[in-house]
Amino acid sequence: MPEQPLVLVVDDEVTTLETLAYQIGRDFRVMTAENGIAALAVLDAHGPFAAVVSDQKMPGMDGLELLEKVREKHPDTVRVLHTAQTELSVAVSAINEGKVFSFLCKPCPTDDMRRTVREAVEQYHTVLAEREMLERTLQTSLHALFSWMEMVNPRAFARAERIRDLSQVLCRELDLPYTWHIEVAAMASQLGAVTLPPTVMERLNRGLPLPDDEQKMTNALPEVAARLLHGIPKLDEVVDIMSALRATDPRRPDLPEEVPAAPPTPAVSVLRAAIEYQALVGRGVTVEGALAILERSPDQDPAVLEALSRILGGALGSENVRAVRVNELEVGMRIAEDVISVNGVTLVGRGVRVSATLLERLIEVKRNAQVAEPILIDVSTEETADV
Amino acid sequence: MSDDTIRARIRDLVGDGGAGAAELVGRIVASFLNRAPDLIDKFATAAAAGDAADAAHWAHALAGAAGNVGAIRLARLAASAERDALAGGLAHGRGALDAAFAEVRADLTAVMHDLAAATPR
Numbered sequence: 366m367p368e369q370p371l372v373l374v375v376d377d378e379v380t381t382l383e384t385l386a387y388q389i390g391r392d393f394r395v396m397t398a399e400n401g402i403a404a405l406a407v408l409d410a411h412g413p414f415a416a417v418v419s420d421q422k423m424p425g426m427d428g429l430e431l432l433e434k435v436r437e438k439h440p441d442t443v444r445v446l447h448t449a450q451t452e453l454s455v456a457v458s459a460i461n462e463g464k465v466f467s468f469l470c471k472p473c474p475t476d477d478m479r480r481t482v483r484e485a486v487e488q489y490h491t492v493l494a495e496r497e498m499l500e501r502t503l504q505t506s507l508h509a510l511f512s513w514m515e516m517v518n519p520r521a522f523a524r525a526e527r528i529r530d531l532s533q534v535l536c537r538e539l540d541l542p543y544t545w546h547i548e549v550a551a552m553a554s555q556l557g558a559v560t561l562p563p564t565v566m567e568r569l570n571r572g573l574p575l576p577d578d579e580q581k582m583t584n585a586l587p588e589v590a591a592r593l594l595h596g597i598p599k600l601d602e603v604v605d606i607m608s609a610l611r612a613t614d615p616r617r618p619d620l621p622e623e624v625p626a627a628p629p630t631p632a633v634s635v636l637r638a639a640i641e642y643q644a645l646v647g648r649g650v651t652v653e654g655a656l657a658i659l660e661r662s663p664d665q666d667p668a669v670l671e672a673l674s675r676i677l678g679g680a681l682g683s684e685n686v687r688a689v690r691v692n693e694l695e696v697g698m699r700i701a702e703d704v705i706s707v708n709g710v711t712l713v714g715r716g717v718r719v720s721a722t723l724l725e726r727l728i729e730v731k732r733n734a735q736v737a738e739p740i741l742i743d744v745s746t747e748e749t750a751d752v
Numbered sequence: 753m754s755d756d757t758i759r760a761r762i763r764d765l766v767g768d769g770g771a772g773a774a775e776l777v778g779r780i781v782a783s784f785l786n787r788a789p790d791l792i793d794k795f796a797t798a799a800a801a802g803d804a805a806d807a808a809h810w811a812h813a814l815a816g817a818a819g820n821v822g823a824i825r826l827a828r829l830a831a832s833a834e835r836d837a838l839a840g841g842l843a844h845g846r847g848a849l850d851a852a853f854a855e856v857r858a859d860l861t862a863v864m865h866d867l868a869a870a871t872p873r
Contacts, residue, residue: 378816380784384765387776391769422812449819449831472819475764 369394370415370486375404375431376447377423381471385418385447388478393486401426405434414442416485418469418478421448421455429458436464441492443485445469447478503599510593511552514559515717520566520703521558523714524643528554530716531639531676538672539635547632550606553594554640557586609633610640634666638673641665652677688739691731696721701743706735758859761822766867774867781860784821788814788853795833796846808837814849821860826852 372393374385377400386395396411398404400423408414417435421428432444446459449471459465466488467481515522529551536543558566565579575583591607594600609629629637638659645655656674659665689698696719704713704727712730713723719742730736765777791814798806815830829852 376816378813378820380780380787380817381820383780383783384820387765387780420816424809449816449827471816472761472822475767 370489371396371411371413372482372486373398373404373407373414373417373442374419375399375401375417375423375428376420378420381420384472385478388473388475389418389482392479392483400424401428401431401434404431405438408435408439408442412439412442414439415489416443416445416466416482418445418447418482418485421446421459429455429462432459432465433462441489443489445481445485447471447473499598503597506597507549507552510556514552514556517559518561518566519711519717520714521555523700523703523716524558524647525552525555526714526718527643527716528552528636528639531642531673532635534676535635535639535669535672538676539631539669541631541635544632546602546606547636549600549603550610550632550636551639553590553603553607554587554610554636555590556593557589560586560589606630606632606636610637629666634669638665638669642673687742687744689742690738691727691736691740694719694724694727694740694742696724699743701741704740705737706730712736757824758822758856759863762860762863762867778864778868781821781864784817785857785860788817788826788856791817792846792849792853795830795849799837799846804837804840808834811837818856821856823852823856823859826856 370393372389373396374382374389375398376382376385379399382397382399386397389395393415396407396414398407401419402425404417404419408417417432419428419431423431426434428446428448432446435442435444443466444464445467446455446465447469448455456468459468466485469478469481473481511522511525514525529548532547532551533543535541536547561569561582565575565582568575568579569583587607587610591604594604594607610633641659641662642655645658646652650658656670656677659670659673698719700713700715700717700719703711703715705711712727717723727736731738762777762781765780766773769776791810795807795810795814798804798810811830811834815827815834818824818830819827826849829848833849
C-alpha cells in the first residue's frame with residue numbers, strides 16, 4: 366500500500382497546531398512546525414510534502430514570507446494560508462505573491478479544512494503526473510528524433526554518440542554533474558548535419574576544403590539544430606547550451622562582433638572541446654595532433670583540455686580492434702569503423718554501440734547479402750572505448 | 753452566544769468520529785484550558801512592564817487559541833487588546849480577559865460533559 370502523502374502544518378499557537386494535526390491527520394500523514402524557520406527545516410529534512418498549511422501571523426517570518434520561500438525551494442508543494450486575518454490586502458498578497466492554492470479563515474470548519482487539504486494534495490499529484498507525462502513524451506520524442514538521425518545520417522549519429530560519450534567522461538574527470546541537458550545537447554550538436562547533401566558531408570568528414578556556399582551551409586548547422594529544438598518544452602537549457610556553443614564558434618567568422626561573449630558554462634566548455642576534438646579526429650588528425658590544435662585555440666578552456674589530455678593519455682596506444690561477422694556481433698559492442706553496404710552506402714557510423722534494434726537491422730541487411738564484412742569492433746577497455 | 757459558538761465548534765471537531773475523536777478533542781480543550789490562564793498572565797505582565805510588543809504577542813496567541821475552540825468573545829477581546837498594544841495603548845487590564853475566560857471555561861466544561869454523556873463507549 367503506498368504511503369499516505371505528507372502535509373506540513375505551521376502555526377505558532379500550539380493548540381491550533383494540535384487541532385490542525387487532528388483535523389488533517391485522519392486522511393494524511395502530518396508534521397508540524399511552530400514557526401517559519403522550523404517549517405523550512407522540516408521541509409528540507411522530511412520532504413517531499415504534498416501540501417503546507419500555514420498561519421499568517423507568526424513571529425519572525427510571517428506566513429506569506431514562508432509560503433514564498435516554499436514556492437522557491439519546494440515549488441511542487443501546494444500552499445494553503447490559514448489565517449484569522451481577514452484583510453483583503455492579506456488575501457490579495459497571498460494570491461499574487463505567495464501564489465497560494467487556497468486561503469482559509471480561522472477557525473476553519475473541519476469539513477472545509479479536510480476538503481481543502483484533499484484538493485491541495487490532488488493538485489500536487491496532478492502536477493507531478495503532468496510533469497511525468499511531459500518528461501516521458503519528451504524522452505520518447507528525443508529518442509525518435511535521434512533514431513531518425515541514425516537512419517538518415519549514420520555518420521553524424523555516430524559522431525554525436527562519440528561527442529556524448531566523451532562529454533560524459535570529461536564531466537566525470539572534471540567532477541562536473543553530467544546532466545541530461547548535456548547529453549541531449551551533445552546528440553543535438555550533430556542534428557543539423559542531416560540537412561547536408563551527402564557530397565558535402567563526405568567532404569566535411571574527410572576534412573576537405575569546402576566551396577563558399579557549402580561552407581555557409583555547414584556554418585548554419587547549429588542554427589538548424591537550435592531551430593529544431595526551439596520551443597520544445599523543457600529544452601530551454603539545451604537550446605541555451607547550443608546557442609552558447611554557436612555564439613563563440615571559432616569556425617564562424619561571419620558572426621557579428623556584438624555577439625555576447627558571456628563566459629561559457631562548464632557544460633559549454635566540455636561540449637566545445639568534445640565537438641572540436643571529434644571533428645578533428647574525424648578528419649584524420651591524430652590524437653596528439655588534435656590535442657595540439659585544441660591547445661592553440663583561444664576558445665578552449667585550459668582546464669577541460671587538461672582533463673581531455675589526461676583521458677586521451679590513458680587511451681593512447683590502447684586501441685584494440687577485432688574483426689567480426691554480423692552473426693558474431695553482440696549488443697554493447699562498439700563499431701570501430703563505418704559499416705558500409707556492398708554498394709558503398711554507410712549503414713552504421715564509427716563509434717556507435719550495437720543496440721538490439723541495430724543488430725536486428727544489420728541481420729536483416731545481411732540476409733540480402735548487402736553488408737560489407739568483416740565489421741571492425743573496438744575491444745579496448747571500457748574507459749578508453751568511451752572516447 | 754459564546755456557548756453556541758463553542759458548542760458548534762466542538763461538535764464540528766468531533767464530527768462523527770465517535771469516542772476516539774471525542775477523546776482527542778477533549779485533549780485539545782484541556783490543552784487550551786491549561787494554556788489560556790498562562791497566556792493572560794504573560795499578557796498582563798508584559799502590559800504592566802510597558803512592553804507593547806510582548807503584550808501584543810501574548811494577546812495574539814490568546815486570540816488564536818480562543819478562536820480555535822470557538823470562544824469568539826474571548827478571541828475578540830484578545831484581538832482588541834493586541835491591536836491596542838500595537839497602537840501603543842497598554843491600558844487593557846486583565847479583568848475583562850479573566851472574566852471572559854471564566855465563562856469560556858464553564859461553557860467548555862459543560863459542552864465536554866454533554867459530549868461525554870452522549871458518546872457511546
